Amino acid sequence: MTLSRLRVRDFRCFEQLDWEPGPRWTLISGENASGKTSLLEAIFFMGRGRSFRTARAERIIRMGQTGFELVGDIQADRAHRLGVRREKRKARWRLDGADLNRMTEIVSLFPVLSIDTSAQSMVEGGPEYRRRFLDWGLFHVEPSFLSAWRRYRQALSQRNGALRTGAKEAFLKTWDEAVASHGEALDHFRRAQVQRLNGCFSEMVQLGLGVGQASLEYQAGWRQDASLSDLLSENHENERKMGHTLYGPHRAELVLRVDGVPARERVSRGQQKMLAACLLLAGAQVFESERGRGVVALVDDLPSELDNFHAERLARLLGRLRGQCFITGIERGRLSGLAPSDSRLFHVEQGQLHPAD
Numbered sequence: 533m534t535l536s537r538l539r540v541r542d543f544r545c546f547e548q549l550d551w552e553p554g555p556r557w558t559l560i561s562g563e564n565a566s567g568k569t570s571l572l573e574a575i576f577f578m579g580r581g582r583s584f585r586t587a588r589a590e591r592i593i594r595m596g597q598t599g600f601e602l603v604g605d606i607q608a609d610r611a612h613r614l615g616v617r618r619e620k621r622k623a624r625w626r627l628d629g630a631d632l633n634r635m636t637e638i639v640s641l642f643p644v645l646s647i648d649t650s651a652q653s654m655v656e657g658g659p660e661y662r663r664r665f666l667d668w669g670l671f672h673v674e675p676s677f678l679s680a681w682r683r684y685r686q687a688l689s690q691r692n693g694a695l696r697t698g699a700k701e702a703f704l705k706t707w708d709e710a711v712a713s714h715g716e717a718l719d720h721f722r723r724a725q726v727q728r729l730n731g732c733f734s735e736m737v738q739l740g741l742g743v744g745q746a747s748l749e750y751q752a753g754w755r756q757d758a759s760l761s762d763l764l765s766e767n768h769e770n771e772r773k774m775g776h777t778l779y780g781p782h783r784a785e786l787v788l789r790v791d792g793v794p795a796r797e798r799v800s801r802g803q804q805k806m807l808a809a810c811l812l813l814a815g816a817q818v819f820e821s822e823r824g825r826g827v828v829a830l831v832d833d834l835p836s837e838l839d840n841f842h843a844e845r846l847a848r849l850l851g852r853l854r855g856q857c858f859i860t861g862i863e864r865g866r867l868s869g870l871a872p873s874d875s876r877l878f879h880v881e882q883g884q885l886h887p888a889d
């Protein structure tokens with residue numbers, strides 16, 4: 533699957549853009565504040581319906597304008613045209629000329645992964661980043677995951693409501709059962725995904741960092757010497773005081789370990805960037821082997837914080853993926869030195885993009 537053409541209007545610093553990136557690697561060089569990250573953000577938005585930089589989509593609209601527009605030509609099983617017009621309060625998505633109401637269709641058509649400055653949160657951030665990563669992968673490889681996830685979220689929200697409003701015990705018990713059964717299903721899916729990821733991740737870390745034995749450990753979000761159902765029914769009093777459910781997959785954690793020690797206690801900042809990249813790339817590799825097609829990988833400022841040795845290793849890992857890859861960097865020479873010779877090179881300057889190869 534490739535993005536063969538991207539048209540952009542009023543997105544961040546870009547007034548108008550009509551761009552045909554390369555089929556494999558596309559390199560984008562430019563000074564600080566020239567618009568490199570914004571280009572990756574536009575591609576990410578096409579695939580996820582959100583930015584990796586801000587939760588407030590209105591911030592992305594070019595200053596002084598009322599909305600932005602993105603139109604992408606996507607070559608997948610066949611050619612598709614995906615478009616979005618985003619205004620301050622509403623968004624309209626179109627696929628092949630018809631309105632789209634669910635993001636799931638888009639996410640499934642255009643799988644995109646971003647290794648940007650916030651990707652480091654995969655190592656140093658809270659567990660929600662890693663849960664989201666696991667769930668992104670599961671959405672793509674496990675057909676019944678989405679409905680299990682939705683059922684769990686719904687049961688959890690009803691149970692939390694019941695806890696907060698002082699609902700009767702009998703009523704709360706019905707939600708205990710729903711949270712426990714959907715929670716167990718979600719747990720089962722997540723464990724299977726961690727198993728798929730584990731081998732790829734440890735191989736990636738071996739190749740990328742060349743240190744230690746890396747592994748992933750999934751912690752379910754409740755004590756394993758008790759069933760979720762028992763924990764929920766035995767803790768009403770405590771949970772009523774807290775006003776929310778204290779056990780279940782919404783509290784799960786994915787622990788990254790190097791030589792058995794939690795990674796964030798063990799590795800340097802540069803290594804954290806590599807480790808986060810390895811985890812994301814392991815996710816891409818699992819996607820490829822399960823779905824038989826590639827993802828679009830976005831790498832913002834690849835060389836920053838990495839010495840030549842590690843930047844080259846990261847580039848080599850990216851080279852193992854079969855999908856399209858978009859990489860930004862400030863210095864054109866350093867960027868093209870890391871990439872295959874058939875990469876397409878572009879230079880961005882004050883919201884203008886020019887071919888540079």
Ligand SMILES: Nc1ncnc2c1ncn2[C@@H]1O[C@H](COP(=O)(O)OP(=O)(O)OP(=O)(O)O)[C@@H](O)[C@H]1O
Binds near residue numbers: 563
């Ligand atoms: N909503 C907006 N409207 C207009 N311009 C914007 C908007 N949001 C951000 N900008 C500007 O867009 C420019 C490009 O920002 P971007 O983060 O894409 O640059 P970059 O090339 O990735 O920079 P760096 O190398 O420093 O990370 C910046 O000057 C920024 O101030």
